[in-house]
Amino acid sequence: MSLPKNRLLVIGCVWPEPNSSAAGSRMLQLLQFFLGEKYEITFVSTAARSEFAIDLENMNIASEVIRMNHSSFDELLRQIQPNFVVFDRFMTEEQFGWRVDENCPEAIKILDTEDLHFLRKSRIEAFKKNIPAENIYFDADITKREIASIYRCDLSLIISKAEMELLQNKFEINPRLLYYLPFMLNSISEEEALNLPNYQERNNFISIGNFLHEPNWNAVLYLKEEIWPLIRKELPDAKLIVYGAYPSQKVWNLHNEKEGFIVKGRAETAEAVMQQAKVCLAPIRFGAGLKGKLVMAMQCGTPSVTTTMGAEGINGALNWNGFIVNKPELFAAEAVRLYTDEKLWAEAVQNGHAIINSRFKKEKHQQKFATKLAGLLENKDVYRKRNFVGKMLQYHKHRSTYFMAKFIEEKEKNKKTAGHN
Known part of the structure; x- marks a missing residue:
């Protein structure tokens, strides 16, 4: 039995709640886009399932609660063999990106930023201190983490043109790594x-x-x-x-x-x-x-x-x-x-x-995004060769995260063994 052409794994920070937040609506729009493009989708998250989350099963989307720092995720990757992986916010890329690289190195990695977390956090702090946010975000650890995550992925979805300009002008990130994708909405007749x-x-x-x-x-x-x-x-x-x-x-x-x-x-x-x-x-x-x-x-x-x-x-x-x-x-x-x-x-x-x-016209953004993904899949080797910073960050992140994950995994095994004695 041959695998479907396009298999997508979405690693959610939380389970999508469109009626609770804009982030939930955004994720639903992405899922609907991929379904429309005939992707076979699996949605996973370490979070507990919410009673307010959308019914993924009813959308014909497989779903599973996963564990952090556990080899069962490696087995899931080998089973699904995704050729596209979407990380819902940079934290999920930090946690699972290295496992995707080890088990599915050919998979296209897409980061959905939702919004730039470092910008929001810096603006909150800047508001409280009555200083410009720029005085904070360049030195903040969360900025370094989020920007590093952008570099480690093949493509990052940016929801606001203001944030596109910030990343390109202030942080000098190559536009090739960024893709403007706002809300995708039906036109109003x-x-x-x-x-x-x-x-x-x-x-x-x-x-x-x-x-x-x-x-x-x-x-x-x-x-x-x-x-x-x-x-x-x-x-x-x-x-x-x-x-x-x-x-x-x-x-x-x-x-x-x-x-x-x-x-x-x-x-x-x-x-x-x-x-x-x-x-x-x-x-x-x-x-x-x-x-x-x-x-x-x-x-x-x-x-x-x-x-x-x-x-x-x-x-x-x-x-x-x-x-x-x-x-x-x-x-x-x-x-x-x-x-x-x-x-x-x-x-x-x-x-x-x-x-x-x-x-926010849905048809226009969906068509452009589908074309972008097709080009990325066809030319991923060229894209990746030109992203040396991403390769360098992958190497260092993989080594540190790998050893930390293995340490935690062994620690949990030892706890269970001690509990049986």
């Missing part, structure tokens, strides 16, 4: 746009985002303490409905019916609650990648007010679907204007649809 709830059918402001993600928690706290009181002063009957997966007690503590600040926690369907809202508020002060909530707002015909950081990488030269402002007083004023001016609101909706249709 005129008929679909007309079927969305209109201005009169909507109520309330909305904030949404996974609370395990620190930028989201910070944005909601910022809303509560500085922005929402200014909005309520102008609109005393307005409500802000706050949604987000995995809220902690400190999030629930912000709930205040009297102030119109309503914390709901996880939304059963994020798109449904977004379509019910009149305006989305996202005063994001640090982060990286593309903000899924703002892209989803555009899809749902919901205008938004955000910051320069929130809009980064989304609209390019196109007009935003609302306003991009950074000062709390101006943020509140523009939110009120957007909420109360139906004509302005309708124009913002159209702007959002134009951004989706021109920058």
Whole structure:
């Protein structure tokens, strides 16, 4: 029995939860792309399976929980014999990349960065210290780890053009190793746009985002303490409905019916609650990648007010679907204007649809990506010969990780042996 032409192994950092985070939506889009290209897919992760994760079996995708620092993964690789491996974030490449190289040296290794972790972490620290992020990320260990991972892979998927420019201009990474692949979304037709709830059918402001993600928690706290009181002063009957997966007690503590600040926690369907809202508020002060909530707002015909950081990488030269402002007083004023001016609101909706249709068109990105992968598979030897830094980093990483993994493996064996005696 011959093996399928294209066999893909995806090593997930977590199990994909599209309704919980933009990262989950991104992974689902990638899986759907590979399924459309007739890849046979196996998805594995060391994380515990989540009740909110997508049903991979229903998508005809094999899945398995794997163990770190254990030779059973080598056996799995030999069994699957993937010719493509996608690492979900650089941490999985660090953990399993050397095993892929040892057991499937011909496999094309693709790193899906989701967002640049070193950039997000550095921006969080820079925000707290009130200094430029550049002062932090060049010297940070996480930067060295993530950049090294990019070099060790054949191709790294970068979700934002701003991050592409950073990697090429600041870190001088060869563009050949990077590939711009944003969200891949269905275009919005005129008929679909007309079927969305209109201005009169909507109520309330909305904030949404996974609370395990620190930028989201910070944005909601910022809303509560500085922005929402200014909005309520102008609109005393307005409500802000706050949604987000995995809220902690400190999030629930912000709930205040009297102030119109309503914390709901996880939304059963994020798109449904977004379509019910009149305006989305996202005063994001640090982060990286593309903000899924703002892209989803555009899809749902919901205008938004955000910051320069929130809009980064989304609209390019196109007009935003609302306003991009950074000062709390101006943020509140523009939110009120957007909420109360139906004509302005309708124009913002159209702007959002134009951004989706021109920058995230699924067919265009899928076709280009398929062509890129075919070329990479055909010319991988040429690609690899020109990436000497990657070869050098592979060599050193492999030796250190190999011996550490073997040490841990032997330690676990000895524990079991001692337990039987």
